[in-house]
Amino acid sequence: MSGGKWTEGRVSGEKAAGKDWAEGQDVFLREYYVGVDLGGTKMLAALISGDGSIIAKEELPTLAQQGEAAVLDRLGSLIEGLLAAVPGGRSVLRGIGVATAGTLDTANGVVTFAANLGWRDVAVAAVLSDRFACAVRLENDATAAAVGEWLAGAGEGAPDCIFVTISTGIGGGIISGGRVIAGTNHNAGELGHISIDGNGPLCPCGNVGCLELYASGTAIGRRGAEQVRRGGAGALARLAGGDPNRVDARLVAAAAAEGDAEASGILREAGRSLGIGLVSILHLLNPQVVILGGGASHIGEPLLGPMREIIEERCLPSIRKPVRFVTSALGSAAGAVGAALLMSQSR
The missing domain is CATH 3.30.420.40 (ATPase, nucleotide binding domain)
Incomplete structure (x- = not known):
């Protein structure tokens, strides 16, 4: 089957x-x-x-x-x-x-x-x-x-693939050598809690500088809300009606699509952070395919372009070159x- x-x-x-x-x-x-x-x-x-x-x-x-x-x-x-x-x-x-x-x-x-x-x-x-x-x-x-x-979507036929979901948080699943890597109690794949900044903020998980504090949909929305709260006057503030509580990742992406430089900067920094985390994951697991899913992955190039730039700069070529980056085929x-x-x- x-x-x-x-x-x-x-x-x-x-x-x-x-x-x-x-x-x-x-x-x-x-x-x-x-x-x-x-x-x-x-x-x-x-x-x-x-x-x-x-x-x-x-x-x-x-x-x-x-x-x-x-x-x-x-x-x-x-x-x-x-x-x-x-x-x-x-x-x-x-x-x-x-x-x-x-x-x-x-x-x-x-x-x-x-x-x-x-x-x-x-x-x-x-x-x-x-x-x-x-x-x-x-x-x-x-x-x-x-x-x-x-088995049924974007990674079909690849014995080594990683699924990364970018939404409220960042999570993942690992297939290596045609086997599911579940861990001792089926909690492997907490990719969002890889630390990318040893001096970063405290995460609710107890670690510091976790990837999802910088690159998740929640992180993007939080940075956008901070921008509006500081009195930003661009498309983001206008779309939010001046209310920082209305800002989420989708609104930041919409503002960036209208040319809002601050919103575009938020997405770029989130994408670069995602790339930093993925470099460590690629070096550790050497996959054929990385599948990107979750609501924030639909932001597309404003987020994923900077991610690829960092991977190109920092990942070992022998590990980077065989990898295909694809988006989820099955969606929700x-x-x-x-x-x-x-x-x-x-x-």
Whole structure:
């Protein structure tokens, strides 16, 4: 299954019933997996068939403020809605993979701490397993996204690739020698907490000068807000209506697109910081492909151009030259697809 080409598209009623399919394909339609990407803002779930097709995907707001029981109930309802797309519903569900951020006890399926959800010691796997009577696997969200892109997206066919997500924070997943590098407790790939400045500010993780303090979407928005607060008079201040609380990375990018020199400078510095962090990662892991995902990656050249400049200047040529830098092919579905893949392969 892992070598198959994954496709997307809602299956019609006739196809889902097995009609007009080659006889040998019919067996795949009796096995399905659900992958979930559970975030602080939204939850996305994808239903995937045994032949590797994404049958359906849907998302809902997480509404974490309502508490863990309400969130898990909404997630259960989301999964049930997806299962309604195929004959047999729950009876053909073979497993659920859940990708989420935070500190995880993957062996027991427990989110031990997730700041974005406000959770401590939440037994996600047990709750979903009881509701759907199937196996449930919990995985780090960035690792799951890396697997999704590796097997079904921009990194397909590359035994050595790194997925870097640039959004609220910076995270990542590592594939080396055709194997997922998960770490002792499945928390490997905390690329955002590589220190790029030994004298930098204290990060909430306890380290100083962490990459995500300089190059994440949050960092870009924070620097933009500081600029407006200081009384900047360019496009950024105008787009924000003079209110620094309205500034985020998207607004900084919009101001830069209008020619705002200060906004462009913020993106350039963030891109250079990202490049500095990636040089260390490239030297350590020597990948074939670096996949860039997350909302801030859509800023494009104003951020990624300076990143490439630093890599060109500072990375060893023998390591730099073979690397391809690509953007995510699966987008927001990468984590859900990867979680489903990991679940299917663990059976």
